[in-house]
Amino acid sequence: MCPKFKQSIINISIMIVYWWTLSGCEIRPKEPPVKPNVAAGQDLKASLSSMNEVQRRRSQQLKNSLAKILVVDKQGMCLELGKHPCIDQVHRVFLGSMDAYNASQYQNPSSASIGSVGALERVVLSACIMRAGMDLLNPSQGVIFKNIKTSIDGRLVEDPAIDESIKTLYRRAFTREPTSSEITHLRNMYEEIYKTEPIAAGRNWMVLSCFSVLTSLEMAFF
């Protein structure tokens, strides 16, 4: 065999091994992506309540809840222009609380306003980015995404820690276990994220898993 050709084969083999090593057993999009075959909550075996009485999680409750669930700083979890607290000041009324001192609102708003959803999403997204960032920095001490493994370019590596993280997220948020469909939903979401942008897909999945769960109706109301 020609030495040059032999060297090329060796080089290609090394590259394949190197690529395989780097990529680990990362989750790759299947073709086509697996779609969940159950509607959200379908396997949540709960009867409908006749009372139908839920309360909105207002700004202070939201702040305290996010701080407890995600173990993030109450004051720093979302800052407008890096300075003004989103919950206490900027979006206080959108998040369901009154602004007595500055706007002479002496009762909580009775209904959500047009900016409520955006405000909720902003605050939760900010808090989730903080949590995901901290868990990525120190996976063994992760609060939600404990021991999550990612490849060198940020892809999620298949590991039991993924399901465990989903379970932890639901336990901390709703004091219940996730249903099988909820786990499937979040797992499938990774594939969508990966298809959109493979780089740092693992980190984005962590942020968006947290975001999707903590902006659900189950979180917005209790």
Add this chain to the structure above:
Amino acid sequence: MRLKSIQLKQIIIGLFVVILLATGTEGLGRPFGPELFCRAYPDSPSCKGTQLSCAYCHQVVPPELNPFGASIKSEYTQANEVFDNNEQVFRDVTRNLLSQDSDSDGFSNQLEIEQGTLPGFKASVPQSNRCQSNATSGENEYYKLCQYDSDYAYKKIWNVVCGEPPSWDEFTSFKKLAPDSKLVALKQQLEKCLETEHWIGKDGVVWEIGHYKIRPVGSVKSGEDESVIGLVDYYDDYNIFVYSQIAGHDARDVLLADYGVKREKQSDRTIYTRLTPVRLDDGIVMQPEYRAGLLTSFWTLGFYLNYTAVARVLVAQAFNGFLGISLATLQGLGTVDPAESHFEDYDDKGVTKPQCAECHRTIDPMTYPFRNYNGLTGSTQVLAGKNAEGLKDIKRLGDQSNLTPLSYSKTRMEYLASKYPKIEQMPEEGYVLGQKVANLREWASVVANSDQFAAQTVKDYWKVLMGHEPLAYEQEEFERAWKNLKTVHQYNINGMLAELIMTEAFGVP
């Protein structure tokens, strides 16, 4: 002492720019109507722990009648009767209306009267207990539907009172308890949550309940969280309010306290300490023997009494904040004989004109006990050195014979007489909630011991815990709660809350 006088002067100067709030209502209504209705139908929830609103028979602005009011008028016309204060005639005439549905909302007037909804407004309809009217019930992995669910109540206590959800470990530990132990644990958890900053801290739940009672204005805030125009510190009012609501204290003290309260943070925990009533040293200008809780606070007298001679705005605010009665919408009006109440037009506002007197013959006698309580009246003269000799001597500061702002002053009427010649004839005794009172402290006592005060106090917390005002089918539990607040709990809010968390309204998902 000299420093305090200077500070007082500075505060008074600042308050000169606070704009006078003035109100006036003109009504052609017949204020005996609400009393008449409640004598005829005393069991209606609309008559228990509150005062019937004019909206029961009128459109939002009387005298225009709503369909129910129009029906009553029609029945009186057909019966050839005069609409006066005759309870028996009213009952006879309205009997025919009970089976009718005046507002065409699908519910009879009788049902609406019994349920406490408005029989003249289509949007106000009785609500039945959906657990009784709907067969859906049962138990699943998460909830016990249509029955008291301790697990649900546990999480709700956490979310509402602690302001955060329980942890997984906390909840699973609770779930493992036996049913009886769970009920004990619920109360224990409530006690813990009642100590959290979310509940008792500055801007906490209790503090925020005080907002509509105090109605702060951030632009004039002085002291802590001072604004650009720092004039007055209403946080003193919040301190008294929160203190009266926590740790087994007497909720009536919000209107009866002769003391101030100090708030401080000790290692992330807010501590409220009752101060010995010593004038100025406890942060209050009013003489201790004339104090009546928030009614005589710096903020209330400075902002709501201000420079006015007759305390109509202050009384309207107090009724709104502590009784849930809006005088502005003609609630809370009764009939006091003008001859007994000495109702006159003391400040030349025209209140004895027939169209005004209908309401003001009730409103004005409620203000008379504030006769000698000074807001800012005379402060210009005080600052100019007139009537101000006492200010140079702390022992005479606010002497009753000296016109001192924010104090009890017997010379106040003399001073105002130059502008309102008849004002000196205004008596100090007055009427509130139909009772004769000799002075403001008696006034405050009548209000603080009233059913309306107890009901409004419970309603404040009901809204926090349940997320809504008491519904028609919750009236029984609501009524029991405010009656027990007066008796069983002796105005201890924490005791009342322990009762509320055991109600169906709270614990049935």
